[in-house]
Amino acid sequence: MHDLDDLSPLLDALNPAQREAVCAPPGHTLVLAGAGSGKTRVLIHRIAYLMQACQVPAHAVLAVTFTNKAASEMRERLHKLSRLPIGGLWVGTFHGLAHRLLRLHWQEAQLPQGFQILDSDDQARALRRIIKNRSLDEKLWPAAKMQWYINQKKDEGLRPAQIDPGDNRHAQILWEIYEDYQQFCTRSGLVDFGELLLRTHELFKQQPALLAHYQQRFQHVLVDEFQDTNHIQYLWLRQLTGLQGAAFAVGDDDQLIYGWRGAKPGNLQQFQADFAPVQLVRLEQNYRSTGLILAAANALIHHNTARLGKTLWTSGAEGAPIGLYGARNEYDEARFITERIQAWVAQGCPYAECAVLYRSNAQSRVLEETLGAAKLPYRVYGGQRYFERAEIKDALAYLRLLANSDDDSAFERAVNTPTRGIGDTSLEQVRQLARKQGLSLWRASQHLLADNTLSARAGNALRRFLELILRLRQETAALSLSALTDQVLQQSGLLDFYRQKKGEKEQMRVENLEELVSATKQYQDDATDLSATLRAEGQTPLLAFLSNAALDAGDEQTPTNQDTVQLMTLHSAKGLEFPLVFLCGLEEQLFPHRMATQTEGGLEEERRLCYVGITRAMRQLYFSHAEVRRLHGTETYSRPSRFIQEIPSGLVEDVRLKTVAHAPYRPPAATLAHSTAEFHIGQHVSHPKFGEGVVLSGEGQGASARVEVNFGRQGVKWLVLAYANLQASPPRS
DNA sequence: CCTTTATTTTTTTTT
DNA sequence: AAAATAAAGG
Numbered sequence: 001m002h003d004l005d006d007l008s009p010l011l012d013a014l015n016p017a018q019r020e021a022v023c024a025p026p027g028h029t030l031v032l033a034g035a036g037s038g039k040t041r042v043l044i045h046r047i048a049y050l051m052q053a054c055q056v057p058a059h060a061v062l063a064v065t066f067t068n069k070a071a072s073e074m075r076e077r078l079h080k081l082s083r084l085p086i087g088g089l090w091v092g093t094f095h096g097l098a099h100r101l102l103r104l105h106w107q108e109a110q111l112p113q114g115f116q117i118l119d120s121d122d123q124a125r126a127l128r129r130i131i132k133n134r135s136l137d138e139k140l141w142p143a144a145k146m147q148w149y150i151n152q153k154k155d156e157g158l159r160p161a162q163i164d165p166g167d168n169r170h171a172q173i174l175w176e177i178y179e180d181y182q183q184f185c186t187r188s189g190l191v192d193f194g195e196l197l198l199r200t201h202e203l204f205k206q207q208p209a210l211l212a213h214y215q216q217r218f219q220h221v222l223v224d225e226f227q228d229t230n231h232i233q234y235l236w237l238r239q240l241t242g243l244q245g246a247a248f249a250v251g252d253d254d255q256l257i258y259g260w261r262g263a264k265p266g267n268l269q270q271f272q273a274d275f276a277p278v279q280l281v282r283l284e285q286n287y288r289s290t291g292l293i294l295a296a297a298n299a300l301i302h303h304n305t306a307r308l309g310k311t312l313w314t315s316g317a318e319g320a321p322i323g324l325y326g327a328r329n330e331y332d333e334a335r336f337i338t339e340r341i342q343a344w345v346a347q348g349c350p351y352a353e354c355a356v357l358y359r360s361n362a363q364s365r366v367l368e369e370t371l372g373a374a375k376l377p378y379r380v381y382g383g384q385r386y387f388e389r390a391e392i393k394d395a396l397a398y399l400r401l402l403a404n405s406d407d408d409s410a411f412e413r414a415v416n417t418p419t420r421g422i423g424d425t426s427l428e429q430v431r432q433l434a435r436k437q438g439l440s441l442w443r444a445s446q447h448l449l450a451d452n453t454l455s456a457r458a459g460n461a462l463r464r465f466l467e468l469i470l471r472l473r474q475e476t477a478a479l480s481l482s483a484l485t486d487q488v489l490q491q492s493g494l495l496d497f498y499r500q501k502k503g504e505k506e507q508m509r510v511e512n513l514e515e516l517v518s519a520t521k522q523y524q525d526d527a528t529d530l531s532a533t534l535r536a537e538g539q540t541p542l543l544a545f546l547s548n549a550a551l552d553a554g555d556e557q558t559p560t561n562q563d564t565v566q567l568m569t570l571h572s573a574k575g576l577e578f579p580l581v582f583l584c585g586l587e588e589q590l591f592p593h594r595m596a597t598q599t600e601g602g603l604e605e606e607r608r609l610c611y612v613g614i615t616r617a618m619r620q621l622y623f624s625h626a627e628v629r630r631l632h633g634t635e636t637y638s639r640p641s642r643f644i645q646e647i648p649s650g651l652v653e654d655v656r657l658k659t660v661a662h663a664p665y666r667p668p669a670a671t672l673a674h675s676t677a678e679f680h681i682g683q684h685v686s687h688p689k690f691g692e693g694v695v696l697s698g699e700g701q702g703a704s705a706r707v708e709v710n711f712g713r714q715g716v717k718w719l720v721l722a723y724a725n726l727q728a729s730p731p732r733s
Numbered sequence: 734c735c736t737t738t739a740t741t742t743t744t745t746t747t748t
Numbered sequence: 749a750a751a752a753t754a755a756a757g758g
Contacts, residue, residue, distance in 0.1 A: 067748080095748045120747085144743090193748050260746070360745050362749085382747080423734050457734090551748070571746045593745055609746080632744050633749045 010048055010081075014038075021281040022046045023053075024248070028241075028275040030226075030268065031250040034312040035297070035615035036288030036577065039250050043224055044074060046248060047089075048082040050220055059088030062218040062240070066225040068093060068552045070575055074224075090218075094233045095193055096551055098200040101214075102191070103539060103547070108210060109203045112189040114404035114543060117550035121388065122409045123147055123192050129412070130180045133435060136173070150178050154194030155262035157201060157232045187440055188408040197232045204239050215242035225575070226251030226271065230262030238274065247275055253308045254301050255612050257571060259605045268308060286312045286615075288577050290319020293621050296647045297614040303646050304604045312615075321653040323622040324644065330363075330585075330629045334370035337582050340622060341376060341565060344580055351377055355566040355578040357613050359591040363584070364567050371565060381568035386519075387549045391498060391509040395516055396549060398488045402473050403542055406440035415441075415465055418497030422465060426458035442466070468492065481541040482521040489513055520545060570613045581617035583610070586625040586641040610643045623652070685728055 011019055018038055021031045022045045033039040047063065050056040065071045071091050078086055090097060099117070102109050118126070127143040127150075153163065160182060165175035185191065191199065204211040221241050223229065226249040229237070241247045253268055264270075272278045286294055294312055301307070323340075327333035341354050356367055361383045371378045386392065394417050400410035416422045434444035448454050449463055472491055476484040489495045498509045523545055539547075566578065585591055591610070596602035614621060625640045644652070 093748065139742095142743095196748085257746075258748095261748080362744085365749095419735065421734065425734085569746065590745095595745055605746095630749080 010045060010052065014041075014045065015285060017281060017283050017285070018042050018045070021283070022049050024279050024281065026054075026246055027277065027279060028246060029248045029279045029281065030271055030275075031248075031281045031283060032268065032308065032310060033250055033252055033283040034286060034310055035252065035255060035612070036286040037283035037312070038287060039252070039283065040070075040074070040077075040224065040575065042283070043222055043248075043250055044077050044081060046222065047078060047220075048084070051082065051084050056220060057088065058084065058086050059090075060217060060219040061089050061222070062097070062220070063089070063091045063222045064094055064097065064224065064237075065091065066093060066228060066575070067572075068096065070224065071096070093551075094229075094236065095196050098196040098236070099547060099551060101200050101203070102196065103543075105203060105207075105210065108207050109199055111191065111199070112404060112406070115189045115191055116400050116404060116407055116410070117196070117547060118185065118190045118192040118409060119388070119550055120147065120193070121393070122190075123150075125412070126184055126409055127177070127181060129431075130177060130184065133431075134177070134180070141173070141177070146174070146177050146181075149174050150181060151192075151194050152262065153178065154192075154198050155230045155232050157198060157235055159198075183438075184408065187406065187438065189404050189406050190409055194232070197236060201232060201236055201239065204236075211239065211242075214240060215245055218245055220246050220248065222248040222250075224250050225255075227253050227256040227267055228258040228261075228263045229267055230258075230264075232262075234267070234270070241275075247271075252310075254304075254310070254608055255574065257574065257605060257609045257612060259601060260599075265306065265601075282310065284310055284312055286314045287316075288618050289314065289615060290317055290619060292319045292321055292651050293614060293617050296322055296621075296651045297611055299648055299651070300607060300614065300643060300646050301611045304607055320620055322647070322651055323620075323655040324652050325622065325624040325655050326640070327624055327626040328628065330366045330626050331370065333584055333624045333626045334367050336624060337367065337584065337622070338370050338374045338376060340582070341371075341580075342374070344620075349579070350563045351565045352563045353579040354582075355568065355573065355576070355580070355616065356582045356584060357568060357570050357573050357616065358583075358585050359570060359593055359609075360585075361569060367567060367584075371567075376565055377563065378565040378567055379562070381566065382572045386512075389509075389512055391494070391512055392516055394494055395485070395489060395492075395513060396546065398469075398472070398492050398494070399485065399542060399546060401442075401469050402476070402484075402488070403540075403546060405442040405469065408434075408441045411441040414492070415462075418493045420465060420493070421461035422458065426454060426462065429454065430462075481524045481545055482517055484542065485520045486517050489517065523548070570609050573616050574612055577616055577618055579618045580620045580622075581613070582622045582624065583613045584624045585629070586623050586644055587629065587638040588641055589636070589638050590629070590631070591641055591643070607643065607646075610641075622655070 011022065014022060015038075018041065021029065021042045024046075031039070031042060033042065043063070047061055050061065051058060063071075063074060065074060071093060075086070075089075075091055078089075090100075092100065102111060102115070106113050106115065124143045124147055127146045128138070131138055131141050131143060131146065153159075160175055160179045163175055163178075165172040185195065204214075218240060221237060223237060228251075237247060249268075249271055251268055253265060256263055256265060256267075259265070272280070289297070291314055294314055298311055325333070325336045327336060337356055341351070344354060345351060358364065358367075364380050364383055368378065368380065387396070394413060397410040397413035397417075400407045401414055405411075412427075415427065430441055430444050430448060433439065433448060434441050437444070437447075439447070445462055445466060449459060449466070452459065454462065468491065472488060476487050479487065495510065495513055498506045498513065524541055570583075592603055592606035596606045623644060625638075625644070628635055628637055630636070
């Protein structure tokens with residue numbers, strides 16, 4: 001043990017409770033840490049403490065975080081704090097770590113070396129295909145539901161063999177689809193998110209020697225955001241900790257927001273029971289938020305039942321009340337936010353201190369429009385991720401095929417994008433043969449070509465496609481990752497395909513594809529720790545890049561260090577903090593979300609989500625809601641969220657816009673006729689030829705403005721206003 | 734077989 | 749509103 005002087009820089013900055021956690025004796029520890037109580041800080045200091053005071057080598061430490069963002073932040077902070085060599089330290093998400101283990105031990109896990117990760121979009125496509133193959137009605141068996149079922153089973157650690165479908169017909173079909181899907185994955189060398197965890201769990205179960213190796217290596221396993229751990233992750237943790245390892249879990253039951261992914265409120269209690277004896281430490285002092293913000297958070301979360309119970313307090317200032325803005329519509333709301341941010345910046349504070357949080361990704365669009373119009377720099381986290389864009393997925397499909405020709409998911413995607421004369425008819429033949437013989441699409445294609453079963457035209461097209469892939473593989477074998485990507489984009493014709501089109505969207509796609517080449521270039525230059533290790537562990541750059549693309553959906557594409565307003569969902573805001581926070585869209589049906597109110601316990605989870613949002617704020621917090629909002633294409637009126645009512649009114653203050661001078665903002669909207677609102681829906685009109693009718697809907701402006709009119713017996717017609725000579729008429733009695 | 738247009742469906746959160 | 753699918757036209 002070093003003497004205390006060495007440790008003082010490490011421990012001095014901590015409060016007693018934090019120090020207790022950091023210096024907890026060997027054995028299992030559970031830290032119940034409220035929002036803003038220095039959770040991450042404790043975790044990082046704990047690792048440094050283990051290394052400095054207890055002589056624990058870096059390679060004996062495994063730290064699990066919830067997002068990739070959190071993982072890289074932890075590495076960074078650890079490096080700053082201790083300047084110790086942390087090379088052998090494993091930090092990552094459950095999925096990231098499981099993936100790493102599977103890459104290392106692909107043989108023992110019975111996976112092909114080039115196995116690829118299936119994202120949820122690929123998964124949905126695969127399931128749609130399977131449902132079609134079984135000639136089930138897609139209306140009755142929506143892929144999304146099947147996806148949900150399968151993922152849930154995997155999260156519970158269940159294979160088809162371990163599920164008893166019983167004699168319920170519905171359950172049996174679900175079971176069969178799961179079985180089919182699993183076969184598809186195996187045949188194609190594909191692994192979905194849930195599979196990463198389940199497969200690793202089984203790998204450890206089947207290979208005791210391997211497990212023993214890792215148990216011996218990882219003396220300390222630390223888990224952040226423990227409350228959001230699901231069953232399979234929990235099993236994993238227990239397995240890895242074994243009999244000798246020490247688990248150090250940090251969590252807050254009030255911040256459990258991934259119940260829909262299998263996290264259970266009982267997690268923390270379960271940990272105490274299973275890992276007993278557990279040293280319990282509570283962190284209740286909040287260093288982040290003002291007194292008023294904290295009071296609001298406490299009051300809100302108090303409406304939940306079955307909590308472990310914990311009340312945050314602060315010795316800091318009371319701060320300003322929470323501002324509440326009732327907007328007329330979502331544009332008005334965005335304008336309010338814009339204005340407040342401008343005022344904030346006018347005081348000399350950076351944009352980067354401002355965060356706008358919302359319930360669903362779709363809400364970001366209006367905010368982006370408005371912020372952009374006001375020329376405020378912003379950055380959107382999550383949402384349509386870079387690697388999820390259609391054109392990027394197209395390009396990646398080619399890369400995946402290069403890595404593994406049996407990847408059916410990639411095959412389906414690449415084979416006719418850009419169109420090269422391999423239509424659904426020919427493809428169906430390939431699929432049929434593949435199904436009958438249990439082959440991959442690639443192999444089935446080879447067979448069909450060898451047997452000459454296809455028409456000359458289709459056969460040639462297909463042959464050219466296979467040759468293209470083979471040629472690319474050969475020619476690029478010696479090239480760098482970026483040169484390889486460049487070649488693929490050129491030779492596949494993808495780049496030309498989008499270039500030929502004139503639309504603005506297509507231009508964007510071309511730019512995105514070009515960006516992909518520079519992304520690969522950047523990737524090979526300053527690769528992250530994970531990819532560096534992956535490569536050191538014998539992965540080809542291509543494989544490492546593809547895995548990275550699937551697991552870390554390109555959140556770090558744009559540089560983090562720029563001074564921009566931060567836009568993100570409440571879910572992605574977990575673990576972060578900002579001086580100025582806007583919580584917008586606080587309306588019934590949106591937040592709490594309609595979908596959540598229909599599930600058991602859904603409302604409480606929404607409330608916890610709101611709690612997470614509130615506790616992100618350090619100095620100033622604003623709530624906003626809109627009377628009317630365009631949601632899924634239709635105008636929706638809604639009441640302010642119940643969460644607003646649940647906060648004592650003394651903590652909240654109504655705010656108004658300072659500049660009310662100009663007319664209320666009107667979204668670029670839907671007036672029906674070419675001359676302003678000549679006709680409205682439900683209006684009675686008369687037409688020289690068709691007679692009397694009622695306006696059903698309308699679209700377009702100026703010369704192309706049209707209305708849809710129901711003329712009763714004459715039927716429903718679309719009429720161009722410029723020609724139709726429609727007259728407004730009084731309703732018939 | 735490809736492209737364009739019309740129709741229908743689906744609307745949360747993420748690894 | 750956007751995306752997926754179906755139908756029609758070339």
